[in-house]
Structures are given as C-alpha cells and as structure tokens.
Amino acid sequence: MLQLSKLRREYRSGDETIVALRDVDIDIHAGEMLAIVGASGSGKSTLMNILGCLDRPTSGSYRVAGVETGAMDADALAALRREHFGFIFQRYHLLGDLSAQANVEVPAVYAGRSRSARQDRARELLQSLGMGDRLLHRPGQLSGGQQQRVSIARALTNGGAVILADEPTGALDSQTGAEVLRILEQLHQEGHTIIIVTHDMSVAKHAQRIIQLADGVVTSDSRNDAVAQQRVERTMPQAQNGGTWTAIRDRFIEAVRMALLSMASHRLRTFLTMLGIIIGIASVVSVVALGEGSRQQILQNISALGTNTIDVYPGENFGDMRSGRVQTLRAEDAEALALQPYVDSVTPTISTQSTARFGNISANAQINGVGEQFFRVRGLQIAEGVFFERDSIFGLEQIAVIDQNTRKQFFGAADPAIGQVLLLGNVPVRVIGVTQARQGGFGNPDALNAWLPYTTVMARITGNPILRGITVRVADDASMEAAAAGLTRLLELRHGTKDFFISNTDEIRQTIEQTTRTMTLLVSAIALISLIVGGIGVMNIMLVSVTERTGEIGVRMAVGARQSDILQQFLIEAVLVCLIGGVLGVLLALVTGFAFGEFSEDFKMIISIGSIAAAFGCSTLIGVVFGFLPARNAARLDPVEALARL
Ligand code: ADP
Numbered sequence: 001m002l003q004l005s006k007l008r009r010e011y012r013s014g015d016e017t018i019v020a021l022r023d024v025d026i027d028i029h030a031g032e033m034l035a036i037v038g039a040s041g042s043g044k045s046t047l048m049n050i051l052g053c054l055d056r057p058t059s060g061s062y063r064v065a066g067v068e069t070g071a072m073d074a075d076a077l078a079a080l081r082r083e084h085f086g087f088i089f090q091r092y093h094l095l096g097d098l099s100a101q102a103n104v105e106v107p108a109v110y111a112g113r114s115r116s117a118r119q120d121r122a123r124e125l126l127q128s129l130g131m132g133d134r135l136l137h138r139p140g141q142l143s144g145g146q147q148q149r150v151s152i153a154r155a156l157t158n159g160g161a162v163i164l165a166d167e168p169t170g171a172l173d174s175q176t177g178a179e180v181l182r183i184l185e186q187l188h189q190e191g192h193t194i195i196i197v198t199h200d201m202s203v204a205k206h207a208q209r210i211i212q213l214a215d216g217v218v219t220s221d222s223r224n225d226a227v228a229q230q231r232v233e234r235t236m237p238q239a240q241n242g243g244t245w246t247a248i249r250d251r252f253i254e255a256v257r258m259a260l261l262s263m264a265s266h267r268l269r270t271f272l273t274m275l276g277i278i279i280g281i282a283s284v285v286s287v288v289a290l291g292e293g294s295r296q297q298i299l300q301n302i303s304a305l306g307t308n309t310i311d312v313y314p315g316e317n318f319g320d321m322r323s324g325r326v327q328t329l330r331a332e333d334a335e336a337l338a339l340q341p342y343v344d345s346v347t348p349t350i351s352t353q354s355t356a357r358f359g360n361i362s363a364n365a366q367i368n369g370v371g372e373q374f375f376r377v378r379g380l381q382i383a384e385g386v387f388f389e390r391d392s393i394f395g396l397e398q399i400a401v402i403d404q405n406t407r408k409q410f411f412g413a414a415d416p417a418i419g420q421v422l423l424l425g426n427v428p429v430r431v432i433g434v435t436q437a438r439q440g441g442f443g444n445p446d447a448l449n450a451w452l453p454y455t456t457v458m459a460r461i462t463g464n465p466i467l468r469g470i471t472v473r474v475a476d477d478a479s480m481e482a483a484a485a486g487l488t489r490l491l492e493l494r495h496g497t498k499d500f501f502i503s504n505t506d507e508i509r510q511t512i513e514q515t516t517r518t519m520t521l522l523v524s525a526i527a528l529i530s531l532i533v534g535g536i537g538v539m540n541i542m543l544v545s546v547t548e549r550t551g552e553i554g555v556r557m558a559v560g561a562r563q564s565d566i567l568q569q570f571l572i573e574a575v576l577v578c579l580i581g582g583v584l585g586v587l588l589a590l591v592t593g594f595a596f597g598e599f600s601e602d603f604k605m606i607i608s609i610g611s612i613a614a615a616f617g618c619s620t621l622i623g624v625v626f627g628f629l630p631a632r633n634a635a636r637l638d639p640v641e642a643l644a645r646l
Pocket residue numbers: 011012013018019020038039040041042043044045046047
C-alpha cells in the first residue's frame with residue numbers, strides 16, 4: 001500500500017546539507033503493524049512525516065496505493081492525509097480551546113461530513129476508548145493518557161486506514177503507555193495499518209515487523225516472530241466528498257467558531273485591535289450624518305425664503321466695500337421690473353436698526369422698508385389685521401406690520417396689537433397687521449421685525465432714497481435663468497453699467513450643498529485615514545495571531561485542512577474583528593449623535609441606512625484587505641515546520 005523507493009531527504013541549513021534519509025526502500029502492506037526504531041537523530045520523524053504526506057522527499061519516489069505523491073500539490077496531499085492517515089503525536093497536539101469531542105470532530109469537518117454524523121462518530125469513538133464521560137472536557141482538564149486517547153480517536157475519525165504514531169508512549173508513564181499500546185494492537189486487529197516510531201525496543205516488540213534506522217539508512221527490516229503474523233486486508237475508505245454546499249457551509253461555520261473562540265481567548269487584545277476600527281467607523285458615520293443634518297437644515301431654511309426669488313443688490317458682490325457709494329438702485333428700478341412678464345411681484349427693500357418704544361418698554365428692532373408686494377414675494381401670512389396697500393406707499397403712511405416677536409415684546413400675548421402706536425426712533429407708527437410666525441429662514445430667530453412702506457422709511461427714518469436691494473418673485477411659468485438674464489439686461493440698460501449683482505436662493509442652495517459636500521469629503525478622508533490605520537492594526541495583530549497559532553495550524557493541516565480552510569479561518573477572524581468594530585462604531589456614532597442632540601438644537605445628525613450599510617461594507621473590506629496577508633502566510637505554512645513549533 002505504501003511504497004518508498006530510493007527515497008532521500010536532505011535538510012539545508014546554511015551552507016550545510018544534512019542528509020536525514022538516504023536510499024530508503026520500504027514496502028508497507030495494508031494491515032501491517034510496523035515499528036520504526038533508531039537512535040535519536042537517526043531520521044525516524046523525517047520518515048514518518050514523509051509517510052504521512054506531511055513532508056516530501058528530496059528525491060526518490062513515494063507511492064500511496066500506487067499513486068506517486070511527488071507531483072501532488074499541497075491540497076492533494078492534504079486530501080490524502082484527511083482520507084487515509086491518522087496521526088498520533090508524542091505530545092498529543094490537541095487544540096486547547098476545543099472540547100475532547102470537538103477535537104475529534106475536526107478532521108470530519110474538513111472531510112465534509114454532516115454535523116450530526118460527525119458528532120455521533122466522535123461520541124462513539126470516545127466512548128469505545130473509555131472516554132464517554134469526558135466528552136466536553138478541554139485537553140487541559142485531561143490527563144496525558146486521556147489526551148492520547150482523544151488523539152487516537154481523532155486519528156480514527158475519518159477512518160484512519162493508516163495510523164502513524166510518533167513516540168505515542170513517550171510522554172506517558174509505563175502503565176498508561178501500555179494501555180495506549182493495547183489500543184493500537186486492538187486497532188491492528190480491526191484491520192488498521194499501524195506504524196509506530198519509537199526509540200524504545202520494548203514498545204517496538206509489540207509490532208510484527210521492525211525496521212531499524214541509523215543515520216538515515218535502513219539497517220535492518222525484520223519480522224518479529226514473537227507476534228502472530230496476522231494480516232487483515234483493509235481497503236482504503238471511499239474518499240469523502242468535501243465539495244457540497246453543506247460541507248462548505250460547515251467548514252465556514254467551523255471557521256467562524258474558531259475565530260470567535262480565538263477572539264474570546266484574547267478579549268483585551270481583540271478590543272484594542274477593534275478600537276481603531278471603532279473610532280474610524282464612528283467618525284465617518286457621524287461626520288456624514290452631521291453633514292447631511294446641516295445640509296437638510298440649511299435647505300429647509302432656504303425653502304422658507306422661497307425658492308423662486310431673485311435679490312438685486314448694489315455693488316459687485318456681497319463683500320464689495322464700495323457698494324455703499326452706489327446710488328443708482330432706486331425705487332423706479334423696482335417699478336420697471338414689476339412690468340416685466342417674467343416677474344410675479346417685486347419689492348424694494350431698505351433696512352435699518354432703530355429703537356422701538358411702547359409705553360415704558362423699549363427694544364432694538366429691525367426696521368424694514370418694503371413695497372406692498374413684499375408679503376407676497378416672501379410668502380408671509382397675516383395673523384391679525386391687514387398688510388398695507390399701494391396707496392400707503394404713495395401716501396408715506398406711518399403704519400407698520402410687525403412679527404410675532406415684536407408683538408410679544410410690546411403687547412404681550414393677550415392685549416390687542418392692532419391700532420396701537422409704536423415709536424420707532426422718534427417716528428410714531430400705527431400697527432395695522434401682525435404676521436404669522438414662520439419656520440426656518442435666515443437671521444436671528446429672536447429679532448424684532450417691523451415692516452413699513454419703503455417710502456416712509458426713506459423719508460422719515462434713513463433720510464435718503466437709496467435702496468438696500470430689490471427682491472423679485474419670478475412668475476411660476478418663467479425659468480429662473482431667463483428671469484435672471486432679463487432682469488440683468490434691463491437694469492444694465494437703465495444704469496448704463498453693471499453696478500449691481502443678483503443672488504438667487506437656488507444659487508445659495510447650490511453653494512451650500514457644494515460646501516457641505518466638500519466638508520464631508522474632507523473630514524471623511526481624514527476618518528478614512530484613521531480606518532486605514534485601524535486596518536494596519538488589525539493586520540499587525542493577525543500576524544501575531546498566526547505566529548502564535550502556528551502549531552495549531554500545523555495540527556489542522558496534519559488532520560487534512562486545505563490551504564483554503566486555513567486562509568478562510570484567519571480571513572474570517574480579521575473580518576469579524578472589523579465587522580464587530582464596525583457595529584460598535586455605528587453604535588458609538590448613534591449614542592454620540594443622540595447625546596449631542598440632547599444638548600443643542602442646532603446639532604442635527606441624520607444617520608441613513610445607506611451610511612450604516614456602507615460602514616459595514618467598509619469594515620468588511622478592511623478585514624479582507626488587511627487580513628489577507630496574514631491569512632495567506634498562515635495558509636502557506638509548511639505543515640512539518642508548523643508542527644515543530646508546538
Ligand atoms: P529522529 O526523529 O530519529 O530523532 P529526525 O528525523 O527528527 O530524527 O532528524 C533526522 C536528522 O535530520 C537529524 O540529524 C536532524 O538534526 C535533522 N533534521 C530534522 N529536521 C530538520 C530540519 N527541519 N532542518 C534541519 N535539519 C533537520
């Protein structure tokens with residue numbers, strides 16, 4: 001069944017070449033019980049590793065059931081180990097985080113057996129080895145002999161046609177050692193091929209055939225006539241199907257379970273690793289939410305201003321220092337504009353601050369000189385009384401419409417306001433209307449506003465005929481651009497030069513959206529950098545984790561894990577760390593948003609489902625990207641070297 005011919009294995013250390021095995025020719029038949037003996041350093045373990053397909057010969061041939069192994073890739077060798085071989089190590093090499101039963105199940109997971117089948121199998125095997133009452137104990141809670149029984153059960157999980165035992169009794173006292181040997185003999189009786197490596201002749205005496213090694217050469221290969229020469233032919237078991245969906249899913253679940261176990265056993269370290277991701281995700285999510293919150297707030301304010309108005313101001317732009325000297329923007333311009341077909345309504349505006357007095361109450365108020373169409377332009381609604389008419393403009397009437405703040409300030413909530421006389425500076429005006437309070441809009445929400453005919457303000461308060469601006473409400477069926485162009489042309493004609501500028505709320509909206517976008521992008525970029533730093537932290541810890549668990553990886557490979565299984569396990573661990581970090585990060589952002597929202601009304605965060613989904617996508621991606629290198633390192637480990645680290 002196993003044929004070695006002209007087999008040679010060399011080790012290279014520095015410039016030296018150590019020949020561990022030379023010209024080894026051995027045929028091993030199915031059902032044999034064989035002992036390989038020799039002094040320490042004679043090459044027994046090397047031979048054992050080659051027999052078990054953990055290692056490859058430097059030259060020569062090794063055939064398993066007639067198939068040459070030399071040309072096989074790592075996964076094909078893993079398949080052979082999984083399906084045909086069972087290893088028993090001197091120091092048991094059980095996975096410390098798993099129970100006895102789970103340890104025994106591991107090879108079956110990689111072989112793609114169903115969950116119930118492998119649990120039954122593991123229980124059955126452990127029971128038959130007298131471990132039925134220790135199924136859920138961890139290796140650390142078991143004695144050496146008990147651990148060795150678990151490792152024997154593990155070797156048998158997938159059939160274990162060939163059992164390779166490297167010094168199986170080496171770490172046990174003589175009595176437990178004898179029990180282990182009895183178990184191996186029993187297995188031999190049942191048809192398993194048993195190969196025991198030992199330096200102890202009293203152990204070797206149990207075998208039918210004894211091969212002696214010295215300095216890598218076979219010095220004797222003899223039958224042991226003290227043992228009955230019985231040979232039970234045993235065919236290789238059918239290869240397990242590891243490719244079905246359930247099998248792939250089971251391996252995935254196993255990988256997730258291992259990742260969780262390893263995270264749970266290093267809680268503080270895992271948390272600190274996550275911290276980078278938590279902070280990164282929390283800042284990205286809250287910055288985006290904050291940007292969205294303020295954008296919506298501003299948009300709401302703008303729409304309160306009306307989206308179809310155009311303001312005309314003197315000067316070149318908002319910052320123009322000379323705009324005060326531009327005297328050409330007159331009420332006549334407003335009259336001319338009112339006649340245009342694209343204009344719905346128009347109002348000149350003048351504004352100034354003044355002290356308002358009523359009885360013994362006085363306060364600073366914003367005095368706005370406006371046309372009769374102002375209320376329509378701005379979409380203001382009346383709560384009490386009336387708005388003023390065109391006649392009041394011509395008549396320079398001393399009347400005012402006030403807002404709710406002003407009403408409350410001077411007349412309280414209950415007293416009648418209409419008909420009362422307010423003193424603005426030293427100009428008495430009669431209140432004829434009160435506007436409804438409105439939501440949003442720019443400016444101080446607590447400011448006191450009074451609207452007077454602009455002619456009255458010019459004549460009685462400012463004393464000059466210059467407007468602060470003209471506000472035009474564009475007709476519903478006209479386009480904003482066409483209206484802006486027409487309006488600019490008309491005023492240019494009237495003034496003979498362009499000494500004014502226009503601003504419409506649509507432009508303001510666009511500018512603000514642009515600004516918030518830029519800000520969000522900028523801060524997100526910074527947050528992204530912190531995410532990348534977090535990712536590097538994850539990579540770093542994963543590399544440490546792989547190094548720490550090299551032995552475990554070796555054991556998994558010995559029982560038949562594919563490279564992809566190992567890759568998957570570590571990749572899943574990295575992704576889980578990032579994903580859990582992402583969840584905590586989103587929670588942190590929510591809590592922060594809520595807490596700040598309690599303190600301040602201006603602070604508005606809008607966390608969308610989209611940004612949460614993006615956060616999870618982002619953290620998964622970081623896990624995959626930064627976990628890949630460590631996971632690949634783990635998957636590419638050489639099984640023998642990995643086992644040597646245990
Ligand atoms: P045994 O198991 O019989 O004690 P080994 O098979 O472990 O012997 O080793 C055989 C020889 O190969 C020894 O001389 C040992 O030093 C050498 N050897 C084993 N493994 C390595 C290795 N990874 N690198 C270099 N030399 C090795």
